Amino acid sequence: MLCTAVSVLSFSTSLYAEDQSGKQTFATCSACHLATGEGIPGAFPPLTKLPDIFEQEGGKQYLISVVLQGLSGPITSQGNAFSGYMQAFGPSLSDSEIASVLNYVLTNVAKPSLDDSSPISENDVSIVRAKIAQGALAKSHTLRKALTAP
Numbered sequence: 001m002l003c004t005a006v007s008v009l010s011f012s013t014s015l016y017a018e019d020q021s022g023k024q025t026f027a028t029c030s031a032c033h034l035a036t037g038e039g040i041p042g043a044f045p046p047l048t049k050l051p052d053i054f055e056q057e058g059g060k061q062y063l064i065s066v067v068l069q070g071l072s073g074p075i076t077s078q079g080n081a082f083s084g085y086m087q088a089f090g091p092s093l094s095d096s097e098i099a100s101v102l103n104y105v106l107t108n109v110a111k112p113s114l115d116d117s118s119p120i121s122e123n124d125v126s127i128v129r130a131k132i133a134q135g136a137l138a139k140s141h142t143l144r145k146a147l148t149a150p
Contacts, residue, residue: 021097021101022103022104022105022108023104023108025097025100025101025104026101026104026105026109029101032044033045033046033047036048036109037105037109037110039082040084042080042081042082042083043082043083043084044082044084044086045075045077045078045082045084046077046078047105047109047110048110049077049110049150050105050109050110051106051110051113051114053150054114056148058143058146058147059147060119060124061128061137061143062140062144062146062147063102063120064098064102064120064124064125064128065128065132065137065139065140065143066086066140067089067090067093067098067101068088068089068090068098068125068128068129068132069088069090069139069140070085070086070087070088070089070140071085071140071144072085072141073141075144077150078150090129090132095123095125095126095129096122096125098125099118099122099125102119102120103117103119103120106119106120107119
């Protein structure tokens with residue numbers, strides 16, 4: 001019984017730490033996408049509908065790619081045009097930090113949010129990072145074209 005209680009407490013602490021790490025990393029994102037995730041009209045798209053992208057085939061890979069590789073060029077999101085530039089955070093963020101910030105957005109910023117507290121794992125990010133390094137993954141803008149963006 002004690003072992004189970006310690007295990008549950010450890011798991012809860014781990015999720016809390018991940019959420020805090022994601023929230024802290026999101027402070028950088030909020031400079032462009034705002035703390036609410038609503039974005040800046042014409043420049044930076046809202047993040048509030050990311051679960052709609054995540055749930056599509058290739059959506060998880062695309063979201064990870066955007067954080068790793070950045071995104072440039074015009075896009076349409078929620079019927080509006082955006083032409084801002086998102087830098088690549090792959091060189092400055094670890095796989096764990098990228099998973100944490102994406103999970104934070106998907107479960108705390110998105111409306112409605114995903115129920116799963118960790119839809120993206122560190123391993124998911126590692127796999128996408130390796131594909132990019134091998135030249136086996138298209139740029140984020142190209143990946144986006146294969147999705148039905150909200």
